Amino acid sequence: MVDEKELRDVVKKTISRDDVKYVVGYEKGTYGFQATPCFAYKPEDAEKFIFSPLCVHNLTVFPMLEEKPPLRKGEEPDTRKIGVVVKGCDSRAIVQILQEKGLERDKVVIIGIPCSGVIDPKKIEAKFPGHIKKVEVNDEDDKFAVTVDGKTQKIPKDELMPEKCKTCEYPNPVLYDILIGKEIKSKKKEDYKKVNAFEKKSMKEKWDYWEKQFEKCIRCYACRNACPLCYCKECMVDQLNPQWVRRSVNLSENTAWNLLRAFHLAGRCIGCEQCERACPMGIPLMKLNKKIEKEIKEMFEYEAGISAEEKPLLAMFKPDDPEEFIL
Amino acid sequence: MDKMILLKDDLSKFITELLKKNKVFAPIQSDDTILFDQITRPSEMNLDFCKSEIPPKNLLFHQTETLFKFTPGTKAKIESVDVDEKKVIFGIRPCDAKSIAILDHAFKGDYEDPYFLSRRDNTALVGLSCNKPEINCFCTSFDDSPASSKYVDILLTDIGDKYYVEMNNEKGKQLTEGMSNLFKHAKESDAKKKKEVEKKAVDMISRHQKTNGIVEKLDKIFENPFWKEVAFKCVGCGTCTYLCPTCHCFDIQDESTLTKGARVRVWDTCMNPEYTLQASGYNPRPARTNRVKNRIYHKYNYYPKNFDVIACVGCGRCIDLCPVNIDIIDVVTRAGEVKA
Amino acid sequence: MKENPYQPWLATIEDVREEVGGKRPIKTFKLKFQDKNVQNNFTFLPGQCAMVSLLGMGECFFAISSSPTKKGYIEVSVMKLGKVTTALHESETGDVVGVRGPYGNYFDVEGWKGKNLVFIGGGIGQAPLRSLINYIVDNRKNYGKLDVIYGARSSKDLSYKQEFDELEKRKDVNVHLSIDVEEDGWKKFVGFVPDNLLKVKPSPNNSIAITCGPPIMIKFVIQNLEKLGYTEDQIFTTLEMRMKCGIGKCGRCNIGNLYVCKDGPVFSYKQLKNIYGER
């Protein structure tokens, strides 16, 4: 359980610094089981900050989304830092971005929160369907205490957690400037059970499955935009000359997009599951990401978002990398 | 306007009759989502839903549409394409049907869009009243009801063991020609029952948007910092616009090889910076603030100014699926309260 | 199916003229419709635009830069910038393009009869003005004093040089050219277009000022025109946006509730002041 008062104090202190532009954290959403990103520009804004198991967003996407409009004459660029509230998984995104030099370390203030698991909004909405306006969710060891219409129910975490939390190896932020509360211990281990199970299917079964998934895609690019690591200035699907992926929405172009999206996150995806959460069509994108994560762990003994000093996976090599597939 | 009754047991007969002369599109279950798609048998339908994941606008305004085919080069040729034949959209919700009436304005005008309008002429809308609105439904904020028959050709309302059927116009009557054995005239009690069902549904709608005077209010707060606050959490994806039943922006692209090609139009979203980016590098809407503001203004200010109707039907899809909880009910209501 | 506004007519490139070379070249393309009926029925007024496409590359919205008084063809002037314009620049005489239009509104040439006209153009912004100037010159007796103010970065960047030479020879048109940076052999004005405007000082009495150019130039030209005493309904400009459909459907070129392609591109400053929106 995170002490929200401590969080607010830290945010207040951070935003009071001259060298901080704003702090991004969470506030209560507008309905039901929603939390939403919020921004503090002045100390008073910190009052609305919360942290609960409903805070599923990865806020590290925001420093990467900052538009840099062309400066007017005599205007100085705003080089102040951005404060970000992060959970364990989110912090790995920052580490990964730092590793790729997408962001400079001294441009962010990282407010870390140890997290023992969040709630999958889809799962909880399925469990409590209907006209819910305000709810309260609290973290109680191995259960979530969900209060709806004044009635509290305790639900085992496994029933409501997204997949990523069930096998989370990094409940504590990997990198932070300030930590709220104390680090927590966790014995969870990523075992790639689902990936392994899927691998056992035949080629035809696999393609039949993915064909159906990719056909659903409407190419809104919510997966890309919600992803903190998809921060290319110009995404390859927006490129016109040459145009690799056509704008038409059909199986071929959708497959190309989804495969390339997954590939472009190889060795970079830190498993925060934002893509899958944001997808309005419910495409299980993490199944692709997790497969790559597993393979690079096996082939290259590499894990993304752990060390900012390491070189990016696909920008380095070892002479004895696996090459049994080469003729 | 004829009021009839269709027994629930006769529904599949009705659909079978429709299928004889038309392509029928109806809600079907696909994984955990409901989508409108073509059916060949009544049993493929699933009518136990609130709203489809993608609004049925995509049946009239295709996400990908071939405008014409061509041969490039010095011996260039252009070949028109035909738009498909008669169809029935069965089970369309009153809110989605209203959105199609709203889209009519955009596609009509000085230049008529032949693709949308031909389809529109050839499509009959058989509506189904919504009897279990969800948390983010707010159609009542636009003086409409989940059982409104205004925008469909025929409206069915589930009143227990039968459907209350409102034949709205000639198109609806023509559609049911020769099926008189299926329909019986409704009694006073059936009409009363429909009213009750409607009231129950209306009462279930718990969220409301304040749209009084919003058009004029937005005129006054274009430069207000409020928009920055609203838009800052936007990640810039196209979910809200692609899933909006009234959004109609598109992009036109040529797809071709050296010898053959087609000009294709695809949905586009004003949330994408490339949407307005000019070749010179200048972008009139450079930041997310500009883009989110444009979305709201287009619906609540520009559209009413041009066509006298707010381009929102209150289906709530953009709220349901926004990854960062940008809530149009909340945004517009608060915009109304902002100090100008 | 109904009449299809998205489907272009085919036109052949009759002539390509290089107006400006260098990094941002401008070429003028003379287009003639393949179908005679289309050619005869294609009537437009200065300021209107056309959608020109290279099949396989895409479409672009251009102001028609030839005057409606020149029958039998239309001309568009194109600066090489994006995908389509680059491909257009690579096309040659005899190549086929698609053209649809004319789109948008036009300069009120009827209403301006008897007035003095001031044209203030910069760079490629001269294209729509060229159509208008040629139209006015061809109907010279209907209008009062004519001032043409035009500038570019350097003398090499001035387009329509030949036509300006001819205009300069005429006694009933005053031409004021300028370049931004000093150059050997340049005897005319050096400086930005808005400054040249202040130097020329066209009187606001019974006058209309029409300006087109980069957004920043338009902004300062309008400021200076107001200094000279022009009122908001004496100032007109034509705008440009990214466009796809040209007929007010695709949604991207709006300024407030107006679409530049359909309700513009010609706006009076009075109109512009009263609509808000990013521009």
Next chain:
Amino acid sequence: MKEKFEPNIIGFLCNWCSYAGADLAGTSRIQYPPNLKAIRVMCSGRVNPIFVINALQQGADGVLIGGCHPGDCHYERGNYLARRRMAVLKKLLEHTGIDPNRVRMTWVSAAEGNKFAEVVKEVTEDIRKLGPMQHFKRENKW
């Protein structure tokens, strides 16, 4: 009669080794299947997975990437980087049900005309067995 399936294979060959190897195979008149359409790239490290996916979209039944032997890269490390990339791409394709054998990689030096011919033979036969690539072939609108 059903026509025999002739695979369509795109080869991205590195300028310094594989392409020269292919050249040698040609000038030495070594026979190899005509199914491979070679595209010369400066280095196997230049091969972006986009190229591969795009080739498969546009009707290739298989893709062969040819680079220098490890340690011989003209740019020192290009082939090593390509190797990592393709290792990941093949795993990804396999997971989505597209046979990873459609994307092959080989080291062929400028002196190995024979090896080049052998590789092309092997790849062509393998892909012939897999049959036409129909998973996500591009839909043309004309």
